[in-house]
Amino acid sequence: MLRLFKLELTTCFQQGARAKMPLVLDYDSTMKLYERCGEKKIVMARIGYSDQDQIQGIVRGAARFAAEHSIESLPMGIFSTVGHYILQQLPRYLDAGHELPADGxxxxxxxxxxxxxxxxxxNFMSILTEEGDADFGRVALTHHYDHGHHTLPGGVVSENELLRQPEFIDLFSSVMFDDTHSPFDDNCRNSAEYRAFLExxxxxxxxxxCLEEVAAGGDGLDASACTNPDQIEQFLERTGFELVVPNIGTESINAQQVGVQWQVLEEIDKRGIGPRLIVHGFSSIKALEVEQQRRLGHLGVVGMNAWSYIPQHIGPQLLERSAKILSSHDEKLGGYPVxxxxxxQPVYSESRDANVFFGPVLDQVRDLKVRLIADSVYEILGNLGYAAFGADAS
Structure with a gap:
C-alpha cells in the first residue's frame, strides 16, 4: 500500500513540474517566496485551513487582491496542524470526528x-491555483505543516504526528518541528537531529x-515569557533551520491586545539575523494599527499565522445565517429564502428550477463561508502592505 501511494505521489509531482503550478512544495521554490517577502519587508500571510471551503476562501481572497493590485504572482502561505494537542485541523478535513492515538x-x-x-x-490547491487559471492562477501557495510536536507539555514524545513519514512530508512545502516543551538545549539537539533525519x-x-509557546485564550505575558534574542540566534545557528517562531508578546484565540514586545524584535534586528521570524498570535496582531502591522516586516518577521478568527468570528455568522434561513421559511412565498x-430582508422565488429552490439549502451558507473568509484574507493582505507586490508599486 505504501509503495502504491509513493508511485501515485511521484506522478502527481511530475505533472505539477510540467504545469508549473503555483502551489510550490520543493525547497528552492518555497525559499524564493519567503525571499520575495523579505526583500519587500512584507510579512507573508499564512492562513490555516481545516476543510476545502476554507482553502477556497483563502485562495479566492488572495486572487482578488492580486487581480485588483496588478500582482502577477502573490506569495501566500496556507497551513494545517496534524496532531496538535489543542486542535487538529487536517484530520477534520472531511469530517470532524477523530481520535488521537495518544487518546486511544x-x-x-x-x-x-x-x-x-x-x-x-x-490536489485541490494544485488544481485551483494552476498557472494560467483565469480566476486563481496569480496565487503562489506554500503548504505548511504547522506545530509538528516532537514533545507535548510535560516533555512526553507525541504519538500524534507524522513527522517521520517521508511520503507525508512530501505533501508540504515547510515543516514546523515544535519541541518548545523541551529545555532549550534539547530543543536545539532534537531539531538538528530532525533535519538530519529528513536529509x-x-x-x-x-x-x-519554535521557542517559547505563544499564550492562548487570555493567558497573557505572565503565563508565557518572551523569547530571549540570544536563544533565537543560537537556535538558528545550531539547528540550520531556516525559520523560527519566537514569543514576542502576541496571543492566540483572544482579541484583547496584550502587546507586541517591540524591544525584542528591535534587538533581533540589530543582530542582523535577517527575515527569518514567524509570528503566531494573529488575535493580537490584528488589533495593531496598520502601520504597526507593517513594521513587523521591517524587524525580521517574514511570516504570520492566522486561523482562530475563522471559527471565532466567521463561524457565528454562519450559524446566524442558517438560523435566519430556517426562521424565514414561508411556504406561501416560495419556501426558504434564496x-x-x-x-x-429575505428574498423569495417561486421558480421551480431546482437550481433555485434547492440552492438555499445546499449553497447559501457554504457560499457565505467562502465569501467571508475571502474578504478577511483580502483585508489581511491589505493591512500587511501586499500592494507593494503590484506592477505599479514603487
Missing amino acids: GDPAAYHRRCIRNARLAV AEGRKKVLEG DFDGDG
Whole structure:
C-alpha cells in the first residue's frame, strides 16, 4: 500500500513540474517566496485551513487582491496542524470526528486519515491555483505543516504526528518541528537531529523551529515569557533551520491586545539575523494599527499565522445565517429564502428550477463561508502592505 501511494505521489509531482503550478512544495521554490517577502519587508500571510471551503476562501481572497493590485504572482502561505494537542485541523478535513492515538485512537487508521486528507487538500490547491487559471492562477501557495510536536507539555514524545513519514512530508512545502516543551538545549539537539533525519531520507524542506509557546485564550505575558534574542540566534545557528517562531508578546484565540514586545524584535534586528521570524498570535496582531502591522516586516518577521478568527468570528455568522434561513421559511412565498437583501430582508422565488429552490439549502451558507473568509484574507493582505507586490508599486 505504501509503495502504491509513493508511485501515485511521484506522478502527481511530475505533472505539477510540467504545469508549473503555483502551489510550490520543493525547497528552492518555497525559499524564493519567503525571499520575495523579505526583500519587500512584507510579512507573508499564512492562513490555516481545516476543510476545502476554507482553502477556497483563502485562495479566492488572495486572487482578488492580486487581480485588483496588478500582482502577477502573490506569495501566500496556507497551513494545517496534524496532531496538535489543542486542535487538529487536517484530520477534520472531511469530517470532524477523530481520535488521537495518544487518546486511544488506532494509529494506523489515524495515519491513513491524515495522509488521505493531505493528498486531497494538496490536489485541490494544485488544481485551483494552476498557472494560467483565469480566476486563481496569480496565487503562489506554500503548504505548511504547522506545530509538528516532537514533545507535548510535560516533555512526553507525541504519538500524534507524522513527522517521520517521508511520503507525508512530501505533501508540504515547510515543516514546523515544535519541541518548545523541551529545555532549550534539547530543543536545539532534537531539531538538528530532525533535519538530519529528513536529509538521510533524501528530503529537503524549509524547516521552522519554535521557542517559547505563544499564550492562548487570555493567558497573557505572565503565563508565557518572551523569547530571549540570544536563544533565537543560537537556535538558528545550531539547528540550520531556516525559520523560527519566537514569543514576542502576541496571543492566540483572544482579541484583547496584550502587546507586541517591540524591544525584542528591535534587538533581533540589530543582530542582523535577517527575515527569518514567524509570528503566531494573529488575535493580537490584528488589533495593531496598520502601520504597526507593517513594521513587523521591517524587524525580521517574514511570516504570520492566522486561523482562530475563522471559527471565532466567521463561524457565528454562519450559524446566524442558517438560523435566519430556517426562521424565514414561508411556504406561501416560495419556501426558504434564496437570499437576503441589503436590509437583511429575505428574498423569495417561486421558480421551480431546482437550481433555485434547492440552492438555499445546499449553497447559501457554504457560499457565505467562502465569501467571508475571502474578504478577511483580502483585508489581511491589505493591512500587511501586499500592494507593494503590484506592477505599479514603487
